[in-house]
């Protein structure tokens with residue numbers, strides 16, 4: 001999603017802004033730009049494509065000035081072009097950058113055009129620049145101008161504005177899109193997240209929804225929408241590696257796949273208390289009071305919830321509903337059977353998931369945020385936080401965050417089951433020991449790259465593929481299919497293998513790749529019969545399974561095995577070959593693995 005940065009009071013303003021934009025690259029973008037104020041005039045550079053293009057333009061003619069803003073744009077309104085790239089400038093006086101969607105932009109634009117404002121882009125964002133020009137023309141001071149602009153716009157936004165009328169400050173505001181203010185020694189900064197500012201400062205102020213702020217070199221003044229000054233405390237964010245490098249790997253995704261033993265081990269450590277017992281970060285009394293859980297999430301995080309449902313229901317006997325976040329609150333769901341909502345998000349900023357969590361909170365549910373980014377909005381708003389410790393995930397396709405989420409959710413299920421007396425200490429300790437062994441087993445599964453390469457080569461020729469799983473491996477089939485389509489652009493669908501005969505089996509024709517996930521669990525024999533039916537109709541079975549399940553299938557065209565594991569943990573371990581298969585297929589096809597087309601890492605619009 002779009003990334004916003006800015007600096008005021010820094011001599012090499014455009015350089016630090018470019019560095020900060022590079023730190024936001026992982027969010028996904030298709031154009032970028034920077035604007036500064038130099039000698040009382042606006043100086044602007046924008047470029048389509050990668051930041052390297054903007055970098056080149058800046059080298060050819062550098063932007064001078066100690067106040068500036070920058071942006072990476074992920075197109076929503078208006079195609080990918082230099083004119084639609086941010087910053088947008090109005091009347092040569094005001095420049096803005098914006099993340100989100102101004103929903104009533106058409107009405108505002110029509111009104112402004114009727115009184116002579118000239119627009120240069122097709123974006124919704126440009127209205128912000130013109131609204132500020134209008135407010136400043138009316139003689140309003142920066143704070144009053146901001147209140148007037150905020151009163152007119154609807155939608156989700158984080159924006160920054162600067163003007164030659166007030167060259168010593170940036171004005172920023174947020175509603176439902178993330179924005180952090182960085183406090184430096186003699187300069188202040190703004191960024192879509194703290195990672196963007198990690199090379200400049202660790203002292204950060206997070207704006208809350210409907211806040212606006214005046215950011216000057218010597219500090220920030222924050223106000224609520226009605227103009228009341230408000231103190232949002234500065235926090236010291238954890239030292240971040242910031243611009244994470246690829247560590248010698250070809251892609252961030254490849255590196256992140258290899259980081260999974262650590263991501264799992266660190267997440268397990270975060271879910272283990274001082275006495276060495278699995279914890280859910282709540283007292284036993286609080287856990288006992290949980291009688292129904294609704295889990296809200298998007299994409300890969302949603303598939304993690306679907307796997308966790310099997311664990312929580314089987315171990316703790318607590319009913320679980322898994323909801324696609326973007327559908328949840330608009331459906332006006334009846335929340336009564338549930339008393340607890342778990343919002344799961346790697347970024348902690350997915351707008352759909354945030355809105356779903358807010359809806360649950362408004363309906364009286366206790367909220368738990370399971371996030372990988374500790375300072376994210378979901379973490380700050382949830383009643384309780386369950387952390388994954390996967391470290392920054394840069395590749396757009398989620399890998400280590402997914403297996404870390406599953407680890408935390410399994411720990412949560414065990415702690416809940418114990419508090420509720422559904423399992424005894426011995427069973428809890430056995431599962432705990434199995435989870436402790438997981439990083440080692442995942443490490444072994446990482447040795448599968450060479451075995452999977454020829455399979456990926458074959459798969460890369462396919463137009464379409466099916467992924468099948470049964471039991472807790474069914475959601476993993478959905479996740480495997482998502483990985484393949486988002487990375488390699490091959491059409492892929494995941495199905496519950498038992499569901500095939502109810503319709504999808506009609507899709508099977510000679511040679512269609514069928515990626516089958518199989519573990520030695522209670523449904524193995526039935527799952528294997530379903531696979532045989534697919535094979536009998538010409539499906540080319542690519543079997544990803546536990547070593548001891550191989551004998552069940554003697555008709556596969558390729559078999560990739562992971563070490564044997566407790567069936568509870570099979571979805572975590574089998575995720576590894578599914579990720580490697582999607583990764584290597586994309587590499588074969590030569591697609592943009594870390595930033596697939598049309599995708600963003602952190603989806604902060606609805």
Ligand code: M6R
Pocket residue numbers: 298299300301344345346347348349350353396397398399486599601602603
């Ligand atoms: O940051 P989140 O976990 O909330 O993100 C949710 C989805 O946008 C994300 O999982 C997406 O589906 C990934 N591209 C999957 O690889």
